[in-house]
Amino acid sequence: MIDLIVLPLIKIVFVLTGVLITVMYLVLLERKVQAWVQARLGPMRVGPHGVLQPIADVVKLFVKEDVTPARAEKWVFTAAPIIVLVPALIAFAVIPFGPEVNLFGRPVPLYITDLNVGLLYIVSVAAIGVYGIILGGWASNSKYPLLGSLRSSAQLISYELAVTLTFVSVILAAGSLSMVEIVEAQRNNGIWFAFVQPVALFIYFVGALAETNRNPFDLPEAESELVAGFHTEYSGMRFALFFLAEYTNMIVVSAVATTLFFGGWLRPFPNVEWLSFLGLVPPWIWFTLKTFALLYLFLWIRATLPRYRYDQLMQLGWKWLIPLAIANIIVTAAVKVVLGS
Amino acid sequence: MGEAIAFYTLAALILGFAVLVITARNTVHSVLFLVANFLFVAALYVLLGAQFLAVIQVIVYAGGIVVLYLFVVMLVNLKRPPEAHRDRRRKAGLGLAFSLVILAEVVAIAVFGLVQPAHLAAPKAPLPPExxxxxxxxxxxxxxxxxxxxxxxxxxxxxxxxxxxxxxxxxx
Amino acid sequence: MTPITPVHYIVLSAALFTIGVIGVLVRRNVIVILMSIELILNAVNINLIAFSRQLGDPVGQVFAIFIICVAAAEAAVGLGIILAFYRNKETVNIDEMSLMRW
Known part of the structure; x- marks a missing residue:
């Protein structure tokens, strides 16, 4: 009974709270990093060095007026932000934050569940998120949101292909679809898949930037052309849900990249004996550190690179990344056959 | 017991959303109900121990095919609703009658199956659900x-x- | 409560099939008709997978994958035809698509 219901519920509550707090502070971190890159200070007023800024932001979003455009499709307009946020949150169900540990005398795995189709599950929940964006733009009954949402969904669908194809080569290398077993495979091989599959890592990272609508691929909300893209007509808490979903998606793709390419909860060089003092740091701290390093890369890229043009984006996706990903699968499979026999 | 509850809930949701798909006036709403229907069918596959098929169902149907439908519904920006045009030669009553014949057949199969379930009730070697x-x-x-x-x-x-x-x- | 047997799944799938057939025969919007066809294909898939479990044989699931393939092809080509037709005649009503009628 405890193992079946109580323990998963406690874990779900922990993960959701953790994710939401991380999102709040990720926004602050983003503003700070942008500011430092541009030789500014960033938020400084609320709390020392602005550490209470996220709380002030949340309060502001809560008390803002929630406007529904006069001729909008009311139900769809309300449902769209929820459809975007929920898939982003339920993706955390299969992400392994750590191995099994002993807590109060019982073995507790530091992940909510370990599906035998875990990686495909993440692909499928990401596929559902597209609906919220299309519907949000359509239901607003306004021109810029509709254009933004059509752009955004075309972009998401195109880059989803490339990202899914990189998963295939990782699955080939690991021999399993389960997230936990992919991490274990990296321990057994004694090497992170980032070094085995550098091409896949590169394609995954570019695709992840596009899938989360981040710079340099933030065309759906290109301010200079489309106001704010698909969420132009949203305000108050509903806008906050879109905002939350974007940052949650960033954390999801970083966590997936950590699991697939950077050894998940494993310490660096998991099989080197004389580095075993690194094992004193708990596994979930390693996981968090690696995820945040990747998140920092997102922020750094935003501060550095200009935006792509729309046709350049489509050319990059269809003419370069997808063929490259397919070639990578063929090479991986060939190497596996040669080494295996 | 748990399987029965799950089955009846999912069956009710699947059929309910299917009815909504074919009755909704607004085509976009129809598409949305279709997505919900596919998601619950995927849940039914999980209940049947076919996790891979469930995930494929969500990725291909919900994530691919229905997005195509949604795109087309938005591109086909109709000035007049398609149901406005009346064709004298159309025999919707006949279509309904044919559908009712099929429904009668379904009911007959159901009654027959519940009266004589003995041939099917014993699975040979069922796949374990997990x-x-x-x-x-x-x-x-x-x-x-x-x-x-x-x-x-x-x-x-x-x-x-x-x-x-x-x-x-x-x-x- | 009786245990869930394949009969239950057959009845569910047959009911879904019937709803799809009603949609095809009664609605006039071509897009809704195509969606009803998707419902029918899903009904078939439920049947195949229920029997795959009953017989302990993954072949039913393999066939379901083929059906999903065909459904994807059907949706792409069907929607392409609808778009091409809409560009010429500005309608998606099936009763107005009667150029080839005898």
């Missing part, structure tokens, strides 16, 4: 025994892709 190697099983069958149909299916998809691109071009 079959840990569901993916391996399906993959093995797909790539050994059914390799030729698999290749034919990939050719079909290629032909459909080329056909769709040719059809969607501006100047046909």
């Amino acid at each position: 079959a840990a190697d569901n993916v391996q099983q399906v993959g093995w069958a797909l790539y050994t025994q059914y390799l030729v149909p698999f290749e034919v299916a990939s050719m079909l998809l290629l032909v459909a892709m080329v056909g769709a691109i040719v059809l969607a071009r501006r100047e046909l």
Whole structure:
């Protein structure tokens, strides 16, 4: 009974709270990093060095007026932000934050569940998120949101292909679809898949930037052309849900990249004996550190690179990344056959 | 007991959303109900121990095919609703009658099946619901025994892709 | 409560099939008709997977994958035809698509 219901519920509550707090502070971190890159200070007023800024932001979003455009499709307009946020949150169900540990005398795995189709599950929940964006733009009954949402969904669908194809080569290398077993495979091989599959890592990272609508691929909300893209007509808490979903998606793709390419909860060089003092740091701290390093890369890229043009984006996706990903699968499979026999 | 509750809930949701798909006036709402229907069908596959199929159902149907429908519904920006046009030659009553005949057949099968369930009730060797190697099983069958149909299916998809691109071009 | 047997799944799938057939025969919007066809294909898939479990044989699931393939091809080509037709005649009503009628 405890193992079946109580323990998963406690874990779900922990993960959701953790994710939401991380999102709040990720926004602050983003503003700070942008500011430092541009030789500014960033938020400084609320709390020392602005550490209470996220709380002030949340309060502001809560008390803002929630406007529904006069001729909008009311139900769809309300449902769209929820459809975007929920898939982003339920993706955390299969992400392994750590191995099994002993807590109060019982073995507790530091992940909510370990599906035998875990990686495909993440692909499928990401596929559902597209609906919220299309519907949000359509239901607003306004021109810029509709254009933004059509752009955004075309972009998401195109880059989803490339990202899914990189998963295939990782699955080939690991021999399993389960997230936990992919991490274990990296321990057994004694090497992170980032070094085995550098091409896949590169394609995954570019695709992840596009899938989360981040710079340099933030065309759906290109301010200079489309106001704010698909969420132009949203305000108050509903806008906050879109905002939350974007940052949650960033954390999801970083966590997936950590699991697939950077050894998940494993310490660096998991099989080197004389580095075993690194094992004193708990596994979930390693996981968090690696995820945040990747998140920092997102922020750094935003501060550095200009935006792509729309046709350049489509050319990059269809003419370069997808063929490259397919070639990578063929090479991986060939190497596996040669080494295996 | 748990399986029965899950089955009846899912069955009610699947049928309810299916009815909404064919009765909704607004086509976008229809598409949304179709997505919900597919998601619950995927949940039914999980109940049947076919996790791989469930995930494929969500990725391909909900994530691919229905998005296509949604795009087309938005591109086909109708000035007058399609149901406004009346055709004298149309015999919707006849169609309904045919559907009711099929419904009668379904009811007959159900009654017959519930009266004499003995032949089917004993499963030979059911897949365990939590079959840990569901993916391996399906993959093995797909790539050994059914390799030729698999290749034919990939050719079909290629032909459909080329056909769709040719059809969607501006100047046909 | 009786245990869930394949009969239950057959009845569910047959009911879904019937709803799809009603949609095809009664609605006039071509897009809704195509969606009803998707419902029918899903009904078939439920049947195949229920029997796959009953017989302990993954072949039913393999066939379901083929059906999903065909459904994808059908949706792409069907929607392409609808778009091409809409560009010429500005309608998606099936009763107005009667150029080839005898």
